[in-house]
Each structure stands twice: as structure tokens, then as C-alpha cells.
Amino acid sequence: MPELSASGAALGALAAAAVFATLVRGAALALVYPLCAVAALVLGAVDLRVLLTGTELTQQLPIGLPTIGLHLRLDSLSAFFGIVVNGGILAASVYGMGFDRAKELTRRVEPLFPLFAAAMNLVLLADDAYAFLFSWELMSLASWALVVARHTDPESRRAAHLYLVMAAIGTAALLFAFGGLAGPAGGYAFDTMRGHPPQPMVAAVVLAAALIGCGSKGGLVPLHAWLPLAHPAAPSHVSALMSGVMTKVAIYGFVRIAFDLLGPPAWWWALPPIILGALTAVLGLLYAVLDRDLKRVLAYSTIENVGVIFVALGLALAFRANGQHEAAAVAMAAALLHALNHSWFKSLLFLGAGAVLHATGRRDLDGLGGLIHRMPRTAAFFLVGALAASALPPLNGFVSEWLLFQAVIAAPALPQAALHFASPAIGAMLALAAALAAACFVRVYGTAFLGRPRSAEAAQAHDVPLAQQIAMGGLAFLCVLGGLLGSVLATALAPVLGDLVGGGLPRAGSGPTVFSLVAFDPARSVYDAPVIALFVAIASLTTLVVVHRLSARRTRRGPAWDCGFPDPSPATQYTASSFAQPLRRVYGTAVFAAQETVVMPPPGDSQPARFSVVLVDHVWRALYAAPGRAVLGLSKRLNALQFLSIRRYLVLMFAALVILLAIAAVTT
């Protein structure tokens, strides 16, 4: 199999790059990125070939655990996620080629980057539980080390600590899930697991464990707390990989377990992903619209998108359990396309945030502004990403959102009452999430790129090197192209959909034009992005020509009008905080118990007024802070056990022995 050998060679090249980078220092580290780009191209090409030809590659190697060996398999699902992963790696590598060789390369980042890339590819290739968990851990640890690269910053250390704890919990849960799948016989190869689906009760436990394991990596509420800290703490091109790509590997893990290994689904499997996903989508954006850190806002938006994908996966499970393969295919296509689209626009946005950080040294929204004048290219690319992330047509984010709404509308056909009651609520929450996403990205773009600069750094910003512009431009192009040719992408998904849900979307060309995206039936739902885009383009160009013909074309630059009292100070602009104020009042009071306090000095006093906002994160309080305190308190108490006399230790041991004997006597 030449394809798998090519993949293997590319993975070997990544490993060699990692080793090479640990040995050299200085400018030679820059060689890592071209190597990674080439490896990602090769891996992506193999994935694309496998996906398009519908072949399936397997390989067994006598390394790894004895009696198990190493099973590798590249099927349509792995290949699809491989395209997602390697596209992100390629963009991040090209971005990395633009780094300043004298200043921006360190041995804390560059050796780990190829390792991280290789680990993510390995997760997709793994065909037994051991290989899966091994590469999953490798991926977690590599990304953890990248998060802690700037270890002098206490924020980074805190983020890395939390990430390590959550990654450990996640892997433990996955270990449990694979244990359940392997069953008492202990068949750890995925093929064996597929052959012996577990009992219903065991399946429920496996599903819960998979949700915890993959959900914690993807940022599913309430396991999300580490993500908005860790993703922004890493260098920006690594943030792009973590947010755009690693969350997709988590989704892959869930899809692999729930749709492939766990056997035929029961309808109620759909409820946890749907409910948690919808909560995640809305909560993620509520965090995002209130946060003031550019990269953290993007990380929160990642949480939202992961939630949307989980809703789609849940719907696909529900439809599949009821034998409605057509609807299941629509929901599954929505999930997979959203994974692909999100990887493009979120990588783009994180690279853009990296460019802003590079140019200004700041990522607080209230210190930026006016960058559209000084970083025109980055601003244009970021705008494409922001509009795509807001799920606006004709960009790619809307395509998957549209498919998802079609799946929600089909939900009344499900026979279960619980899903009946849940579906309208899900539809409402998805619509709320879409509207909040638009508000969130208008706020981000409006404060960072538009308006007037709010700091000296923002006023002196400059655009980034060409390689970084190429990386962002390529992703922006994909966002546009994916939006226009969503139907082509959906057609390419056919083998994956067939494997996972046993159905497919209507064939390409069944709609009015070749590029019509059709759900179910052309008479029922059609979205034709190229036609819409064409008409918007024609309408705007016609308007441009006509207006310029009809109007006096005089244009004058003058001071801003601002109701007659323009204030030259940039501090009078709306900031990210003031933009969020209406949203905070409407949603924040209910969700975060937001409280605003204004302290006004008495009349005649020249002291400034003070304004402060208090937000309460209930999830953090209840699920992280409280158990953390409990563990700490318990360990303080148990600490006394370390200072006992020998006599007391002997008594303790004797007591333990007696108790064990008593238990043994009772049970036998």
C-alpha cells in the first residue's frame, strides 16, 4: 500500500523534524515549518485520495503492546478528519515560516510543533485502543508543553496546570470507555470491538465516558473551563491548531466511539449530546460576548462551535436510532461540515489574532482599534473569518448551520416524546447562538479593527510578513470557497455518511443547479449559494454603477459629525465593554448574576466616577472551585496521618486487616 507508506514517511519526517529541532538552536529552527508543511501536504493528499476513492487502508505492525501489536487503519472517517487536521497544520506551518528567525524561534515551541502535528494524525490512524490512547496522550502532552512555553507568565502556568488536570481526567474517562468496549474478553483492536457491541447498560457507561473524555478535550460545558485559558496561552499558530484542529480530533473520537464502535444506537443516546451541546453553544457565546481578551473570545467561540457540532451529532444519533437514514445523513453532514468549516475560520481568526498580537503586543480589545488602516490585509482576512464565524451567507459557516436547521425541522418525525419536547428548544438555542455569534464578532471586529486606535501600540501597528498573510489569505479563500461550493463538499462526504449513518444527501445535480445544496428533496429545501452570491454581486455592482452615474460624485473628507460634538479623544469611542453592556444587562443578569455598580463623586468633586461589574461563573464555582476546596480540605485533614507514632500505624494496619477480613467473611 503506497499510500500508507507515504503517510508513514510523512509522520517519520515530522518525528525527524522534532528531533532535529531539539538538537539545533537559532535560525536553523525555522526549518521545522517547511518540513511540517510538506508533511501536512503529503498526509492531506493521502487522506483526500482515500476519501475520494472510497478505499480503506489497514496495516498491522508488530510494535506496541505484546499480543495486541499496532493496528493502523485509514477509512473514510479518518480520512475526512485527516483533511481537517492537515489543512490546519499546513496553514499554521505556513504562518510559522513568517516568524522572525532572529527573535521569534525558541526551543520551547519549535520541537513540539511537529510532535503535536504527528500525534493528531496518529490519533486518526489508530485502530486499536492502545494506539489511540497513546497518541491521544501524546497529543495532550505536546499541546500542554506548548501552552506552558511562556512559563514565566503566571497566567500560562495556571492555564497549563488546569489543562493537565482536565486532560488526565479526559484520558482516564476514555480508558474506561475502551475498557467497556473491549468487554471481559479484552479485545482491544477496534475490529474486535465492532464485532462485539456491548450490552445496553455497558453501552450507556461507555457513551458517558466518551462524552467526558472527548467532551473535555473539545470544551463541552461543563468541562470547558480549561479551554479559554489554555488555548490563548499558547503561541498563536499553536492556538490556531488547538482550537481549530485539536477540538476536531476530540469530535473524531466521539464519532468513532458512538457511531462506529458502540454498535446500533438507542434513541436516548441522543439526549446527552443534544442537551449538553445546546447549553455549550449558548453559554460559550455568552462568555465570549462579555470577555475583553481577543484570543479568549475566540476560544469561547470555539466552545460554542463544538456545542453546535455535538447537537448535530446528537440529532444524527436520534435519526439513525429510528431508522431515518436520510435525516441522519443531513444531521451528520451538518456536523462534519461544521467541523471542517470551523477548522478553517477559527484557524484564520487565531492567526489573525496572532498577527494583531505581533503587531501591537496587545490582545486586550480595549487597547486596540483602527487596525484596518494600518494592517489592511490582516483586517480584510479577519473580516472574512469573523463573518464566517457569525454564520452569515455566503460564507462557509452558514452552510453547515443551514443543514443543521434542516435537521432540526425534520425532528417532528421522530417518534419519541422527549425528543419532541427537546427539539424546538434546541432550534431556539441554536438560533440564539447564531445571533449572539454575530453580536460577538461585530464587537470583536468593531473594537479591534475599526474605529480609532485606543493605544500608542495600536496606532503604530504594521502588517505582518508575507508568509503569514499567505496563511491567512489561503484560509480566507477557503472560507469563501467553502461557502459557495458547500454542495461539492457535501457530495465528497458521501462515503463517510454511508459508513456512519447508512444514508446520504441527495445526489449533486438533483437541485435546480449543479451547485445547489439540497436537504432531503429539492422541493423541500434548497440553498444555492453561488446564485445568491451572484445576484448580490450583480445587484451591488449595478447599484454602484447606477448611483455613480446618477449622483453628484463629490466626496469630501471631514471631521466626524457625531451629532455636532465630535471629541478628539479616542477614549470617547465605544469599547468592547460598553458594546457588551446591553447584552450583559439582558443575558448576564440571569446567567452570570451580573451586577453593575457606579460610584459617582458628589457634585463639585473632581474625582473620576468609578464603574465596576461583577460576574459570577456558576459552573466554575460549583464544579471546579468547590471540589477543589474539598480535595484540599480533605488532604489537609489526612495530612495528620503522616505524623503518627509506630504504635498507631500498627493499630491502623490491624484495623484495616480486620475490616477486610470481615468484608471477605460477609461476601463469601
Place this chain on the structure above:
Amino acid sequence: MTGDLLVQFLAQGAQMTFVLLIAPLAVGVVRRVKARLMRRQGPPLLQGYFDLAKLLRKESVIAESASWLFRSAPYLIFALTWVAAALVPSFASGLMFNWAADVVALVALLGAARALLALAGMDVGTSFGGIGSSREMMIATLAEPAMMLIVLTLAIAAGTTRLAGVADFFLAEPFAVRVSLALSLVALVIVALAENARIPVDNPVTHLELTMVHEAMVLEYSGRHLALIEAASHLKLVLYISLLICLFAPFGMAPASAGVTGWLIGLAAWTAKLLFGAALLGLWEVSIAKMRVFRLPDFVGIAFVFGFLAILLAFLTRGVFA
């Protein structure tokens, strides 16, 4: 769409042109009705056209801190709104565009126009632009989910998300009062008021700074750019009235198979209904006061709750899709 492609194309073009041309008149009717009910003379019915012509003739003053986004946004906003308006079946249900995008895409197109307008509002970097944008997006987060619930309800009832399909369904269906549809109607009216910046959500004639929403966003625009923004907001009003007509009072609309005569009848019926709707809006606006900005969540929230009840009923009385 085979032999008479040209006729189809012309009919579609006619609809686009007609929607564009009648929009200022509809706004004129609203203003006129309001003025007469307040016992004022009121502006002439054609004042909307005069205003647009005047704005086109004037020079455009652009703030020094404005970027290319500020200058190009009006054209895109106008085009997006125009295409969205053309997607709503007006006088015939079988026109060319009606397959190209369904009602979900329609809502999203309007969302794109709104996002661009909000961005343009923030571009100059004034406090008023920001206040308008932030409030507009806040209102949108309330109105858009309600809108989505309404369209999903109708889609479930009709078995399709294509607007033309929904209109055909209600044309064929014998008239009957359905609770879920009645709730949807109320919700859609509230959403339409919110989206078009009408009283009680916003006041289109006010320039009192602290209550402005839409006007605050477009404060920096002048000349031809302002003309385009104004024309887009006129189009949006026509779009929403058309949408209400198409979904809740489609009688008179020419079915897919109708010929030119059917289209002419449909056109007359649609124009009459549109102007009647505009008059009703005028009546509504004089009979209610504008609300404080932070009372709006309650008002638009009603639309959300009604929309949710409607979709819940639609889900429970399923059977169309089964």
C-alpha cells in the same frame, strides 16, 4: 424553467424592479397616515422619492477616520436587502429566485446586512455609532431567534422551508384558524417592528440622541451613501410586509403555473395588500409610545415566547413530515 425561461427571467426582474420602486411609496403611506391621524398635513406621498433624489445629488462627507468598509458597506447592505426582498414571493409563487434560497437563508441574508451596518456604525469611532451598533445587535439577538422559531413553525406546517412552497401550501389549504399560526403571526409582527426600527422599539423620526438605535448607527452617513442606506431600510419594510402577506394572507397570489394574466392579478392584489399593511403600521405607530431601550427585552421576548409556543404546538401536532 425550460421554454419560457425568458418570460420567467423578465418576471423575476420585474418583481425586483417593482419591489425597489414601490418601497419609498410604502414608507410615504406610513408617514402620511401617521400625519393625518395626528391632524397634520403630512408630507406628500412621494416624499420618499424626493428625499432619495436629493440625497443622491448632495456630496458625501466622510469622516477622516473612516475606512474602506464604511464606503463599501452601503452598496453591500443595499444589495443584500434587495436580493432578500426579491426572494420573498410577492405577486407569484413560481418565480425564478424562489428556489435559490429558503427562508433560513433569507433570515441569514438580512443578518449579514445588519452585521455590515453595525460594523459600519463602529468604523468612524464615535460614541453614537457604537451605541447604535451595540443596541442593534442586542435587539437582533432577541429578534432573530424569535424569527427563526416562526419560520421553523411554518416550515413544519407546510413541509418545506421554501417560501414559495409555504405560500403554495397556504393557498391550497382551506382557511382555518390554527393556534400555532396565530401565535406565529403575533410574533412575526413584533419581530417585524423590531427589525424595521419602528415604534415602540425605535423611532424612525427621532434624533433624540439617547433613544436612537438605527439612526445612531447611520449618523455619519451622508449623500449617496445615506441614500442607499435609506433605500435599503425602505426595502426591508416592504420585505417584512410582503413576508407577512405571503405567509398569512397569500390570497390573490399567482400559483406556480399561472400565466401573465395571473401575474397581473397577483400584482394588483399584492400592491393593495402592501399599501394596506403600510397604513396599518401608521395606525399602530400613532397609537403607542416608544419604549425605553431596556424594556425592549420584555417586548421582543413576547415574540420569542409566542414563537416558542407556536413551534411546540407544531411539533406536538406533527404528522406533516411523517
